[in-house]
Amino acid sequence: MTRFKAGKVREKMLEPAKPRVRFAPSPTGSLHVGGARTALFNWLFARKYGGRFVLRIEDTDLDRSSPEKERVITDDLRWLGLDWNEGPDAGGPHGPYRQTDRLDLYRRLADRLKDSGLAYWCYCTPEELESRRNEFLARGENPRYDGRCRGLTQDQAHHFQREGRRPALRFRMQGGTIQVHDLVRGDVDFDGDLIGDFVLLKSDGTPSYNFAVVVDDHMMEISHVIRGEEHLTNTPRQIALYQALGLALPEFGHISMILAPDRSKLSKRHGTTAVGEYRERGFLPEALVNYIALLGWAPSDDRELFTLEELIQAFSLDRVVRNPAIFDEKKLLWMNGHYIRTLDEGRVLERFREMASFIQESHKQAEATKKRMAPFFDDLHKQAEAVKKWLPALREKIHTLSDLATLSERYLPGHLTFSPEALQTLVENRDVTAKILHSLSDSIAGSPETSGEGFKQIMKEIGKTLQIGGKALYGPVRSALTGEIHGPELVQVVPLLGKDEALSRIRTALQKMTKQEELSNGS
RNA sequence: GGCCCCGUCGUCUAACGGUUAGGACAUCACCCUUUCAAGGUGGAGAUUACGGGUUCGAAUCCCGUCGGGGUCACCA
Numbered sequence: 384m385t386r387f388k389a390g391k392v393r394e395k396m397l398e399p400a401k402p403r404v405r406f407a408p409s410p411t412g413s414l415h416v417g418g419a420r421t422a423l424f425n426w427l428f429a430r431k432y433g434g435r436f437v438l439r440i441e442d443t444d445l446d447r448s449s450p451e452k453e454r455v456i457t458d459d460l461r462w463l464g465l466d467w468n469e470g471p472d473a474g475g476p477h478g479p480y481r482q483t484d485r486l487d488l489y490r491r492l493a494d495r496l497k498d499s500g501l502a503y504w505c506y507c508t509p510e511e512l513e514s515r516r517n518e519f520l521a522r523g524e525n526p527r528y529d530g531r532c533r534g535l536t537q538d539q540a541h542h543f544q545r546e547g548r549r550p551a552l553r554f555r556m557q558g559g560t561i562q563v564h565d566l567v568r569g570d571v572d573f574d575g576d577l578i579g580d581f582v583l584l585k586s587d588g589t590p591s592y593n594f595a596v597v598v599d600d601h602m603m604e605i606s607h608v609i610r611g612e613e614h615l616t617n618t619p620r621q622i623a624l625y626q627a628l629g630l631a632l633p634e635f636g637h638i639s640m641i642l643a644p645d646r647s648k649l650s651k652r653h654g655t656t657a658v659g660e661y662r663e664r665g666f667l668p669e670a671l672v673n674y675i676a677l678l679g680w681a682p683s684d685d686r687e688l689f690t691l692e693e694l695i696q697a698f699s700l701d702r703v704v705r706n707p708a709i710f711d712e713k714k715l716l717w718m719n720g721h722y723i724r725t726l727d728e729g730r731v732l733e734r735f736r737e738m739a740s741f742i743q744e745s746h747k748q749a750e751a752t753k754k755r756m757a758p759f760f761d762d763l764h765k766q767a768e769a770v771k772k773w774l775p776a777l778r779e780k781i782h783t784l785s786d787l788a789t790l791s792e793r794y795l796p797g798h799l800t801f802s803p804e805a806l807q808t809l810v811e812n813r814d815v816t817a818k819i820l821h822s823l824s825d826s827i828a829g830s831p832e833t834s835g836e837g838f839k840q841i842m843k844e845i846g847k848t849l850q851i852g853g854k855a856l857y858g859p860v861r862s863a864l865t866g867e868i869h870g871p872e873l874v875q876v877v878p879l880l881g882k883d884e885a886l887s888r889i890r891t892a893l894q895k896m897t898k899q900e901e902l903s904n905g906s
Numbered sequence: 907g908g909c910c911c912c913g914u915c916g917u918c919u920a921a922c923g924g925u926u927a928g929g930a931c932a933u934c935a936c937c938c939u940u941u942c943a944a945g946g947u948g949g950a951g952a953u954u955a956c957g958g959g960u961u962c963g964a965a966u967c968c969c970g971u972c973g974g975g976g977u978c979a980c981c982a
Binding site: 441443446523527549591595596614619648674685717778853854855 | 909912975979
């Protein structure tokens with residue numbers, strides 16, 4: 384492995400004056416972590432050097448694209464804090480920014496290529512193409528279009544047309560080597576002879592990816608094409624097109640992929656991959672962005688924790704790493720916990736509410752799902768208050784905002800249920816526990832308010848009277864008050880519960896103990 | 907299969923030919939403590955995929971092998 388040595392010229396491209404970059408998702412699915420990172424790197428690059436970040440929607444796959452998906456992707460980008468200077472909604476001087484609104488542009492350029500003999504109509508059917516492809520593969524050769532429609536006569540063309548075949552426009556590839564100057568990988572050579580004539584215009588009239596990117600990147604004056612490594616081998620095709628159209632090349636930079644723990648391509652079966660799912664699970668955009676930034680990029684110092692603003696400062700393309708990264712959810716979880724703990728409470732609460740309404744929103748589409756999930760959503764909103772109240776006590780131990788919801792739930796009035804362990808703790812030294820709980824109840828009832836200090840004092844006295852302390856004393860009290868054997872410090876818990884709820888819980892626990900005893904005597 | 911990219915602790919990564927190969931997550935131990943966490947301290951963990959070169963000296967440069975990934979679509 385060799386780090387790309389930046390010469391004078393390269394340096395200029397790595398740190399340009401006012402770059403124009405773009406993120407160009409196709410609205411055929413949700414925004415995945417890989418796409419999010421590509422968007423982030425582009426965004427950081429633009430922000431760092433005072434450039435522009437363009438959002439372009441590549442919706443030429445008519446079958447799979449949908450406005451809903453587009454909305455989901457843009458919504459996730461905004462959630463991450465990545466905004467764009469130009470785009471379908473934002474407008475801008477190089478629009479339209481949705482490829483289906485640019486069809487006439489592609490056709491015009493396609494005509495130009497066809498008229499100059501650099502492109503030709505191909506009448507081959509998908510089935511024919513497929514079987515020829517397999518023949519190449521069987522011979523151990525590079526599968527590619529064999530160019531058989533290159534020299535079609537008018538008669539032959541008419542014949543195919545009468546058969547009802549709809550032609551696609553193909554680009555006439557030239558041989559020779561094509562060099563890609565890549566900002567993160569250095570110079571990469573490709574053999575043009577191994578690349579077949581690829582499609583420019585599909586038979587439905589929409590442009591192919593390779594054609595549309597070239598046209599758009601040029602017309603939108605994109606200076607740096609920063610994208611995933613899966614596009615590296617497409618680049619020679621695009622370079623050939625730039626040359627055929629007589630256009631200047633942008634800079635290219637291909638960042639390596641994000642892989643699953645088994646080193647395969649990250650996909651659904653590996654767990655969470657979509658940004659939206661992380662939102663639902665209670666991750667903060669602060670954490671996700673920070674973690675993703677560290678996948679394939681490293682600062683020049685030892686820092687790991689960055690705000691977006693700090694990332695802008697620290698980011699540079701020449702510190703982008705070339706080897707693929709494995710997505711490590713454990714580290715993300717740690718980082719998320721860190722942000723929950725250190726961000727100010729108002730912000731965390733805001734994120735919690737965001738999560739609650741996002742979950743509700745995202746399930747609105749499917750009416751059945753919504754119905755099924757309804758009680759959960761109601762609870763979430765009811766819990767917003769509880770979460771606010773309990774955040775200071777709970778944030779120390781959690782990793783996601785969802786933990787906040789599940790953990791705070793049991794502190795709601797009337798939500799006391801006993802875990803088997805807690806029940807065990809209450810029952811195992813029944814007599815002593817009963818004494819503890821009775822005197823605790825009396826003391827709390829007798830004091831005007833339940834402060835942490837007051838509670839501590841009460842516990843001290845009970846301990847002195849009964850000659851116990853530590854775990855033996857606090858364990859039963861914790862079990863009675865919370866129904867769990869683990870949780871925040873009781874000194875925090877008691878004032879938060881309040882006098883009435885605390886008393887009611889002790890009563891409930893005492894009753895439960897009696898019931899348990901009758902149960903065991905009876906059997 | 908052809909072509910292309912990549913290969914440093916389990917994971918993310920640092921180390922412009924000269925460091926006891928550094929940090930973070932995870933893991934282990936201890937401290938703190940009414941519990942679980944969090945936090946603190948420390949430990950273990952990498953013959954830099956392997957094999958050859960070049961060099962006084964290689965994780966770093968060159969070649970080969972192996973392994974992983976990408977791509978070869980009328981998907982993007």
